[in-house]
Amino acid sequence: MSLAHSLRLSVIAEGVETIEQLEFLAKIGCDQYQDYYRSSAVPAGALEAMVRSELSSITRHQDWSAQTLISRIPRFIRQKG
Numbered sequence: 001m002s003l004a005h006s007l008r009l010s011v012i013a014e015g016v017e018t019i020e021q022l023e024f025l026a027k028i029g030c031d032q033y034q035d036y037y038r039s040s041a042v043p044a045g046a047l048e049a050m051v052r053s054e055l056s057s058i059t060r061h062q063d064w065s066a067q068t069l070i071s072r073i074p075r076f077i078r079q080k081g
Helices: 002-006 019-027 044-061 066-080
Strands: 012-014 032-034
Touching: none
Parallel strands: 012 032
Antiparallel strands: none
């Protein structure tokens, strides 16, 4: 973490599967994570359908912020997975 951050690089942990791993990574300053704790693998077509569905929902609620869209995607992935 220290080396990457001293070089102004972000660190992305791969293979995070438990809350304990995530808490540890947060404690040591990891910037992002990916893998099964957040979402299992999703086929491209299914992801596209989920994003389109979410865009439709946001349109109805008039909330077009990118952060809102991004924050909702993992929830939909978990529901569909």
